[in-house]
Amino acid sequence: MPKMSDTDPSAFWDQVYLTKDPTRVSWFQADYDAALAQIEALNLSKDAAIIDIGAGRSGLAMALSQAGYIDISALDISAVAVEAARQASMHLPHPPTFICADLRDWSPARHYDLWHDRAVFHFLTDDADQSSYLDSLIGALTPQAHVLISCFHEDNPGVGIRSVTL
Numbered sequence: 001m002p003k004m005s006d007t008d009p010s011a012f013w014d015q016v017y018l019t020k021d022p023t024r025v026s027w028f029q030a031d032y033d034a035a036l037a038q039i040e041a042l043n044l045s046k047d048a049a050i051i052d053i054g055a056g057r058s059g060l061a062m063a064l065s066q067a068g069y070i071d072i073s074a075l076d077i078s079a080v081a082v083e084a085a086r087q088a089s090m091h092l093p094h095p096p097t098f099i100c101a102d103l104r105d106w107s108p109a110r111h112y113d114l115w116h117d118r119a120v121f122h123f124l125t126d127d128a129d130q131s132s133y134l135d136s137l138i139g140a141l142t143p144q145a146h147v148l149i150s151c152f153h154e155d156n157p158g159v160g161i162r163s164v165t166l
């Protein structure tokens with residue numbers, strides 16, 4: 001398995017999703033109750049535009065759709081993950097819109113009321129990448145949008161994920 005620094009990120013993440021059982025990765029979530037509760041607490045309408053950034057194989061977009069939200073999008077750099085998530089969601093009445101893109105040079109075609117990022121931002125460790133992330137975030141959001149970013153805990157990567165609401 002190549003390290004992320006040795007290769008381009010899309011190839012790295014494709015390799016992760018091609019070779020690893022999605023239920024055995026360190027960031028696997030067995031359920032989305034906590035994330036759903038966090039989002040429900042924002043009191044968004046069910047037609048609010050929500051995007052899960054770096055969604056990977058997460059089932060959050062599906063869980064949101066099953067909870068009645070009808071305008072869900074999920075973006076990831078890995079075409080492998082995006083296709084798997086798309087296939088898994090096809091049966092839903094309002095399947096999420098899937099976007100395969102590198103968020104660092106993504107030009108959003110529309111605006112969102114909620115930007116949700118779990119375990120993506122912390123991979124961007126240099127100033128240029130963080131600046132690109134912010135440009136995409138600002139370009140993607142409505143004026144009153146919410147931002148939820150969860151990062152690995154510094155002392156315990158892969159286990160402790162803390163969230164902040166900006």
Ligand SMILES: C[S@@+](CC[C@H](N)C(=O)[O-])C[C@H]1O[C@@H](n2cnc3c(N)ncnc32)[C@H](O)[C@@H]1O
Binds near residue numbers: 028057077119123
């Ligand atoms: C640790 S996983 C978290 C996946 C998901 N958010 C979850 O909670 O299960 C990080 C995800 O970020 C995606 N990612 C990494 N860099 C990215 C980038 N520059 N643009 C878009 N997605 C990226 C990866 O493909 C991977 O799916």
